[in-house]
Amino acid sequence: MLDKLINTVSSSINSQLNSNSAKKLKHQAHQMLHRSLDQHITLAVTGFSRSGKTAFITALVEQLTMKASKENLPFFEVVQSERLIAAKSVPQDALALPTFPYQNAFASIKDEQPNWPESTQRINTLRLALKYQPNSGIRGQISDSSTLIIDLIDYPGEWLMDLPMLSLNFEQWSSQQLALLQQNPRAQYASELQEQLASLDLNAPVDESKLAQIALMYKMLLKRFKKDAKLTILQPGRMLIPGDLDGAPLLMFFPVNINNETAVVEGSNLAHLKKRYQAYIKEVVTPFYQNYFCRFDRQIILVDLLTALTQGSEVLAEQGRAIEQLLEHFNYGQSSFIKRLFSPKIDKLLFAANKSDHLSSEHHKDLAILLNSLVQQAQNELKFNGVEVETMAMSSICATKSVEVKDKNNVVIKCIYGKEMQSGQWMTYLPAQPPMRALSQHEWPKHGFSFPEFYPQLTPDNNLRHVRLDHVCEFLLGDKLK
Ligand SMILES: Nc1nc2c(ncn2[C@@H]2O[C@H](COP(=O)(O)OP(=O)(O)OP(=O)(O)O)[C@@H](O)[C@H]2O)c(=O)[nH]1
Ligand SMILES: [Mg+2]
Structure with missing residues (x-):
């Protein structure tokens, strides 16, 4: 019609x-x-490295295209009311971008020995089309069926942490990073770098090999922060996942001890470091956000609080700060660069405490409360600006199932059961109750928290299970499918 x-x-x-x-x-x-007629939305799947973006997109494709039944997605109204006709992936507009490799992701998850998809190394995109029967408004009047197009992009989470750099010059960025390097857990790894920085004469004529050597040391340090300490604020993100920038001089910079008054001698080490930082912002970070991050309508921010809890109070606090840093950019005044890029179009934002299947179901709400406490202030600001915000505990793909075990007094205990990744063993595990706010180091339990990771688990008929993915779909897409 x-x-x-x-x-x-x-x-x-x-x-x-x-x-x-x-x-x-x-x-x-x-x-x-x-x-x-509102038939096209761009959904921002946002999250730091390992927060579960790739798993989320994979699950969304699987659940919408193959498993959109009342039983499987009961809280997704268009499915519940049997108005979803069909969903499929369709050719994308962005011809220069690789398509999201969901076949590979399915292949690893649905393997005989199910495994998680690989960590994402470059940007890719996916367009989903949802054909449905409209039940109201002008769409219902003029057509028996309508199609909602959903554009998604996936990218290495490390690149997201470059966003706050857009509003910092080299001096400001350096002082932020050096302050971080002096605090634990970073400080314990950083003494060698500090010695090298102290021995670098910033005003001396440029010494390319010395700069390259310190840049390499800084890069190795960032890798340790990611792998061993599971920290989030790791800049520049391309040092960790360089994409096609491996070896490019603009990646060879690091923070140094300067301030805005420090004179910059032409041709000096400092002049070169500054030039590289500015080139990185202008040629890498700015186009990345302008090209891919400026036309969002809806947003889900996936947060892995359980890994942060396992690491300790500093890492949990850093998660909170990193989310805030990201969100601060949504909340700048009207004239701010980032606000113009992001804010005007995102009218619904979901904070998702992901991987909730690592907890017993009675503690899911505690995880949502913890996330809520971390983002409360920012949330308030967003709501004030007319954004609909919600916080939810969810899991795109379950790796465990709930089981009940009786203790020696015959009291029923709710546990989880799955194949643990470190040992490769199937185990029944009693996860701790997460705290309902970020505890200080002083308040942190003596033995800490431990939330082991599990391999993805399929149902006996080879399907994926989820926790509240239907609620997520309803919140983010429901009103567009009326
Ligand atoms: N239990 C559970 N674990 C998950 C889920 N989603 C992701 N994970 C775990 O988190 C890891 C990272 O998930 P990804 O989807 O690759 O995360 P990402 O955000 O795409 O990470 P990058 O590509 O590195 O930015 C996986 O390898 C799993 O161990 C989930 O829904 N449930
Ligand atoms: Mg990924």
């Missing part, structure tokens, strides 16, 4: 214009009508 309308208009235009102009007009009419 919609297409018929456009075709009628365009055939009358055709008779008056040459065919090229008519085609262009028809395309524009299509786009305008689709936009005005």
Whole structure:
């Protein structure tokens, strides 16, 4: 019906214009009508490294395209009311980007020995089309079926942490990073780098090999912070996942002890470091956000609090700070660069405490409360600005199932059961109750928290299970499918 309308208009235009102009007009009419009928959204799947972005997109594709039943997605209204006709992935507009490799992701998850998809090394994209029966409004009047297009992008989480660098010059960034290097857990790894930094004469003529050597040392340190300490604020992100920038000089910089008054001698070590930082911001970070991060309509921020809890109070606090840093950029005043890039279009934002299947179901709400406490202030600001915000504990793909065990007094204890990743053994595990706010080091339990990771687990008929993915879909997409 919609297409018929456009075709009628365009055939009358055709008779008056040459065919090229008519085609262009028809395309524009299509786009305008689709936009005005709200049939296209760009969903920001946001999260730091290992927060579960790739698993989330994989699960979304699987659940919507293959398993969209009332039993499986009971809280997704379009499915519950049997109005979803079908969903499939369709060719994307961004022809220069690789397509999200969901076949590979399915292959590893659905293998005889299920495993998680690989960590993402470069940006990729996916377009999903949801065909449904509209039940109200102009769409219901003019058509028996309608299609919602959803664009998603996936990228290495490390690149997200470059976002706060957009508003910092080299001096500000350096002093932030050096302050971090003096605190634990970073300080215990950083003494060698500190010695090298102290021995670098910033005003001396550039010594390329010395800069390269310290940059390499800084890169190795960032890798340790990621692997051993599971820290989040790791900049520049491309030092960890360089994409096609491996070996490029603009990646060879590191923080140094300077301030805004430090004179910069032309041709010096400092002049070169500054130039590289500025080039990194201008040529890598800015285009990345301008090209891919400026047209979002909806956003889910996936947060892995359980790994942070396992690491300790500093790492949990850093998660909170990192989310805040990211969100601060949504909340800048009207004229701010980032606000213009992000804020105007995102009208719904979901904070998702991911991997909740690592807890027994009675503690899911505690995980959501903990996340809520970390983002409360930012949330308030966003709500004030008219953004609909929600916090939820969820799991895209379950790695465990709930089991009940009786203790020696015959009291039922709720546990989880799954194949633990470190030992490779199937085990029944009693996860701790997470705290309902970020505890200080002083309040932290003596034996800490331990939330082991598990391999993905399939149902006997080879399907994926999820926790609240249907709630997530309803919150992010429900109103677009009326
Ligand atoms: N239990 C459980 N674990 C999950 C889930 N999603 C992700 N994980 C775990 O988290 C790890 C990282 O998940 P990814 O989806 O690769 O995370 P990512 O955000 O894409 O990470 P990068 O590509 O490195 O940015 C996986 O290897 C799993 O161990 C989930 O829904 N449930
Ligand atoms: Mg990924």
